[in-house]
Amino acid sequence: MGRSPCCSKKGLNRGVWTAQEDQFLRDYVNLHGQGKWRNLPQSAGLKRCGKSCRLRWLNYLRPGIKRGNISTDEEELIIRLHKLLGNRWSLIAGRLPGRTDNEIKNYWNTNLCKKVQDGVMAGESKTKTPSTQEKNLHHDHQKAKAQSITPSPPKNNMIYTKASKCSKVLLLDPVLPCPSMQMQSDNFITELLEEAGAESLLVDHDSAATKEDGILAFLFDDDEKELSTDISLLDFDIGEIHLPDLLNSNLWDGCELN
DNA sequence: AAGCATAACAACCGCCGATCA
């Protein structure tokens, strides 16, 4: 029944990594690259589970990792992204260069969760706490996914998407004098795409939020649905978002965050 | 100074989707 464990736990080290273990892992990955985590410990001479090696590398040893000192800008971004995405830590981390999902998750659980909850308590909201609400939404979404049906749109502004495949994003700009969704012509969309230098940007309607729901609409290269909304188009390199720009954008206007 | 409580963070666990044979 069930899957076999990723490795035998017998004879393996557990707990905090030593400097020597870190060095072994670092040396091995630098030499052979990432991947094949299951076989890595044996090859690298580590008495660790492959998963443990992967986690250690991704969260601490990988080049470019930022540790600690989460700035107020980053904090604010985390809160806003959490409001938008829920507990999708990897997605949130993807928007904070150098930060890992584990660190953000921990930071949220120890600091921001309380902060946000206090804010909710202090405010006028009498609805369920975000965590419960988000949990339910996520659960519904997973359930819907399992049943291969399109989930009903979330009641709040959270957006569910497949981030791993997301390469572009649309920012729906309320300020833009765009025609209404009903009035749009295919030509308008085509012109926009051409102006942006895009050849075949396509939108995933399951993942896209409407202008009323929120601001974001994610684009997928391999999706074959046509585009049908009024937009301002931006390239959206997840790894290179400029934090202040993002914070200052009207991306958040649709959120209920104070 | 000792003991306890709490906070912070590192690591583990189990599930799931993607991929491959």
Place this chain on the structure above:
DNA sequence: GTGATCGGCGGTTGTTATGCT
């Protein structure tokens, strides 16, 4: 088409650090 494997993710637990009495 199917089962096995791998990698990734989010939740949870364990450990260490810090503060308080």
